[in-house]
Amino acid sequence: MPLYKVIHFSPSIKVLIWKITEPFDELFSQVLLKEKTLGRLQSMKSEVHQRAFLSVRKLLQEAGHNDLQLHYDEFGKPHLENETHISITHSFDFSAIILSDENVGIDIELRREKVMLIAEKFVDESEFRFLDKEKKDDYVSRLTVIWGVKEAIFKIRNEKGISFKDHIFVAPFEMTEKKAKALLTFGNLNIEFDICFEEIENYTLVYAFQKGNQ
Ligand SMILES: CC(C)(COP(=O)(O)OP(=O)(O)OC[C@H]1O[C@@H](n2cnc3c(N)ncnc32)[C@H](O)[C@@H]1OP(=O)(O)O)[C@@H](O)C(=O)NCCC(=O)NCCS
Structure with a gap:
């Protein structure tokens, strides 16, 4: 399934939700990944986790961003290159991101x-x-x-x-x-x-x- 739902919480806060029904190859072919991300993807043991990880990149692209702009700090917290705050979550069939001009968690x-x-x-x-x-x-x-x-x-x-x-x-x-x-x-x-x-x-x-x- 493509994008499951978008919550336009406010002009500067958006939640995007993906229902992960696509096989790995389909998701993989649709996202742009930097080398570091590719390494992380390959190191994941479970395909469920890999598909969730790829679906988050799909969500990023839906929101007008991409994996090249996403970086993780030493604690594993994701950051975007611009001023937008991001938080990421995934669990089995669903993944979601929240983008906001203030610090948020999802x-x-x-x-x-x-x-x-x-x-x-x-x-x-x-x-x-x-x-x-x-x-x-x-x-x-x-x-x-x-x-x-x-x-x-x-x-x-x-x-x-x-x-x-x-x-x-x-x-x-x-x-x-x-x-x-x-x-x-x-x-x-x-x-x-x-x-x-x-x-x-x-x-x-x-x-x-x-x-x-x-
Ligand atoms: C890091 C943690 C918050 C992740 O939550 P989770 O429910 O296991 O998994 P989710 O799918 O919801 O979230 C994973 C995402 O959180 C983000 N994340 C990881 N570490 C993070 C951190 N330190 N700060 C903010 N975001 C973080 C990442 O984006 C990660 O996904 P990605 O690496 O694929 O991009 C969680 O594992 C954790 O450490 N919790 C605190 C420990 C604790 O006190 N546990 C319970 C005690 S009873």
Whole structure:
């Protein structure tokens, strides 16, 4: 499938989503890759990962950029050559990028019951208070949002030592509102984030915006 969806969040913020149905060769033939990227692609063991990686280059091209303009810092965080901020995510059948004039983070996750087994590792007491384990589908949906929020915020801040459970807190939210608020409390930092999320097939897409300039 080509481009699955574009969210024009604002004139300067755009989310592009790809549903990865194409075989490797088709994707490979449609993207321009620099040598370094080719090396990375060849070193990937799984074809699922390779196709996801290529689909991100397709998304970049859809947005008027290309792989030659994409660079990674020492932590693995992607940067574009111009002023535009980028964040990247991929999970099995989907990939997504967000482009913005401010620092942003994005995450897409497959919703699965397995998330309940690791909830204790990333959910704080304050968050457990608004979760209801008895309503299993809703519990899995909310846990996946919380996980996605923390991944997206981690991608914005990219700081060593951030713990999902101890430093990032998601305020109570309604699934129907598709919005949430979160706080990162880490060292001297207290940073608020506005969160948007939506369920796409059996995946949950989350993107986060930092408030303020810390
Ligand atoms: C780096 C990390 C955020 C990637 O997230 P993920 O859900 O595994 O994978 P995603 O597909 O959503 O994201 C991968 C993309 O994130 C980007 N990325 C990688 N490292 C990054 C970083 N340090 N900062 C920002 N973005 C990063 C890359 O673009 C990467 O894709 P690409 O290399 O193909 O371009 C994640 O692996 C991580 O390290 N999380 C923090 C660790 C942690 O605390 N885990 C849980 C504790 S309970």
